[in-house]
Amino acid sequence: MNSPKKIIEAVNWNKKLFDFLKKPIITEKTTKLIEKKQYTFNGDTQLTKKQIKFIFSKYYNLSIKSIKTFVIQRKKRIILQFTKDGQPQEIPLFNTYIKNDSNKKN
Numbered sequence: 621m622n623s624p625k626k627i628i629e630a631v632n633w634n635k636k637l638f639d640f641l642k643k644p645i646i647t648e649k650t651t652k653l654i655e656k657k658q659y660t661f662n663g664d665t666q667l668t669k670k671q672i673k674f675i676f677s678k679y680y681n682l683s684i685k686s687i688k689t690f691v692i693q694r695k696k697r698i699i700l701q702f703t704k705d706g707q708p709q710e711i712p713l714f715n716t717y718i719k720n721d722s723n724k725k726n
Contacts, residue, residue, distance in 0.1 A: 640664045658701045665696040672698055
């Protein structure tokens with residue numbers, strides 16, 4: 621079995637990291653999932669669970685408990701659940717998107 625490092629190197633790294641994780645999904649259901657430390661993203665359909673785990677552990681230094689993926693209308697949805705260390709973990713990508721989205725409404 622290939623290591624996640626070899627798997628992630630197989631992906632075209634000419635893309636930026638944010639091209640793999642397109643944007644967080646913010647709905648009523650996903651805001652309830654945030655309370656359970658689960659975050660939902662639209663992602664690249666070619667990403668595997670090992671690649672997703674490698675991206676979050678390497679670039680965001682977060683430990684992931686579980687990953688669920690599913691494809692709806694050719695868009696891959698990714699649900700990440702982080703380990704329970706007491707304090708909720710923040711994801712910089714998620715917070716940046718929320719701040720930018722709230723500025724558009726004003």
